[in-house]
Amino acid sequence: MSLGATVRRLFGPLEAPVTDLYRAFFVxxxxxxxxxxxxxxxxxxxxxxxxxxxAVCERLAAEFRNHGMSEVAEDEERLDxxxxxxxxxxxxxxxxxxxxxxxRFSFTRETEPLPGFIDSPVALNPSFRNVYGVFPADLNPWxxxxxxxxxxxxxxxVLWWHRNPVRKKHSVAIVRPDGGxxxxxxxxxxxxxxxxxxxxxxxxxxxxxxxxxxxIKTVVEHKEYGKALMIHWxxxxxxxxRTAMTVRYDPRTDKNVLDAVFRCGAMPSY
Numbered sequence: 415m416s417l418g419a420t421v422r423r424l425f426g427p428l429e430a431p432v433t434d435l436y437r438a439f440f441v442x443x444x445x446x447x448x449x450x451x452x453x454x455x456x457x458x459x460x461x462x463x464x465x466x467x468x469a470v471c472e473r474l475a476a477e478f479r480n481h482g483m484s485e486v487a488e489d490e491e492r493l494d495x496x497x498x499x500x501x502x503x504x505x506x507x508x509x510x511x512x513x514x515x516x517x518r519f520s521f522t523r524e525t526e527p528l529p530g531f532i533d534s535p536v537a538l539n540p541s542f543r544n545v546y547g548v549f550p551a552d553l554n555p556w557x558x559x560x561x562x563x564x565x566x567x568x569x570x571x572v573l574w575w576h577r578n579p580v581r582k583k584h585s586v587a588i589v590r591p592d593g594g595x596x597x598x599x600x601x602x603x604x605x606x607x608x609x610x611x612x613x614x615x616x617x618x619x620x621x622x623x624x625x626x627x628x629x630i631k632t633v634v635e636h637k638e639y640g641k642a643l644m645i646h647w648x649x650x651x652x653x654x655x656r657t658a659m660t661v662r663y664d665p666r667t668d669k670n671v672l673d674a675v676f677r678c679g680a681m682p683s684y
Contacts, residue, residue: 471497475488504665525586531546534551536551538550541561541565543565564602568678571605571606571678571682572605572681573605575600578598578616580597581597588635588636588642590634596634596642598642602614602616602681604682607681615639616640617642617645618644618645619645619647620646623672628644629669632644645658645659646659660674661673
């Protein structure tokens with residue numbers, strides 16, 4: 415009898431909660447998945463995680479039984495092959511599972527109110543739509559260029575924008591699958607946006623769009639504000655210009671792809 419079957423027999427109906435408790439203390443499957451992907455980002459064959467029978471294989475076995483294929487459900491080797499084939503054919507599946515688990519067990523809470531003013535040792539450039547009426551001093555060149563794009567919105571879709579600081583009591587964060595927090599660069603009030611609380615859209619600007627960090631940031635969701643819109647500045651080789659492009663995650667390839675030219679007027683639908 416295999417180890418997994420022995421444990422199930424010993425604990426009976428208590429096996430599931432005991433196993434969950436063990437995993438909660440000693441095993442971080444999400445970290446294992448991300449680490450393997452970091453070591454071998456171009457791997458396209460079989461990804462195997464675990465040490466024998468696990469919760470995923472047990473769930474897969476139950477599906478085979480429900481479909482009258484008990485001979486597969488009772489064969490550990492055939493189950494392993496079936497799971498490997500699923501992961502190969504659906505490379506973005508693990509990331510989607512991570513996202514849904516993070517959303518299921520996360521919760522929201524109100525931040526502290528924004529400070530009444532910005533304290534800066536140097537004079538700041540004025541802004542039409544920033545909540546403080548100025549461009550913050552800590553914007554990098556990409557962020558500053560995008561903030562200017564928001565500030566100059568000719569259609570009036572941008573009601574206001576705010577530079578979201580990192581790890582402040584008044585910051586807005588999204589929970590990552592590993593339990594950490596992601597602080598999008600901008601919080602924007604959008605006229606006519608009805609798919610999120612208070613018409614708010616979270617925005618993240620990124621230079622490298624297919625790092626592990628970027629892939630995670632395109633799929634995680636805030637419970638009330640939804641996914642953060644990722645923006646990439648595309649440089650054109652033949653002209654001295656660049657364009658702000660929206661980025662979306664493609665689960666078929668498990669990659670981020672440039673989607674469309676960013677327009678302030680389209681923000682209600684993002």
